[in-house]
Amino acid sequence: MSMDLPAPQQLPVTAQWCLEDRRCIALEVARTPKQQQIGLMQRPALPPLRGMWFPFDRPRLLSFWMLNTLAPLDMLFLRDNRVMAIAADVPVCPKLPCPSYGPADPSDGVVELRAGEARRLGIRPGDQVQIETISY
Template structure:
């Protein structure tokens, strides 16, 4: 049996300040290489409030995520053209294969829509912060 990779801890390099919540900003680790995106938040404990990981995509592409080797449930916020495209809320961990995949399916056709990126935050954060489809997303570098 293959051991899971060790957890990665990336520096906080960006921030998403929510227009709908005064003074609520999410500090973001940025997974901007293929390897960083592959590892994501695997083997990491639950994220504290107002912390997350940004997975940018340039050019935009269909982005699918799964929760293999992830220790804590997450909310996945899919972003396109500076707006929240879709939210997969309270996505459960997956201790072994097969694992379900999650993607933005804004038009309900069962196919992954193109996204500019995905923000992973702790499970329940999207609801707590009242993040909704169509909300503005401006990621500022630090």
């Protein structure tokens, strides 16, 4: 069985998460189920201070995998404007089966960053998250 690889998607940066030290992470927003399914597949490593945000309308159990992802990622699971859990330095998965990553508690969003970026920026579970929409 062969799987056709999805084309990489480059979504517009329409949100930002500004940290307490005033550095801001520019976020592509994966809003639709299709955008969320493709995520960062087939994309090279993100630059510093760039990420993808997966917002959900209500908290749910979320798990993400790394099938067809080219670069390791940090996955930050959010709930009620706080970081609940971080899956750091998640490795790529070139073929099935792939492990899934996610906390045991419901989340209402996920931010994916390049591997090591959460540590570099000092982001930890319990931190406040203030994501705002922006337009250029």
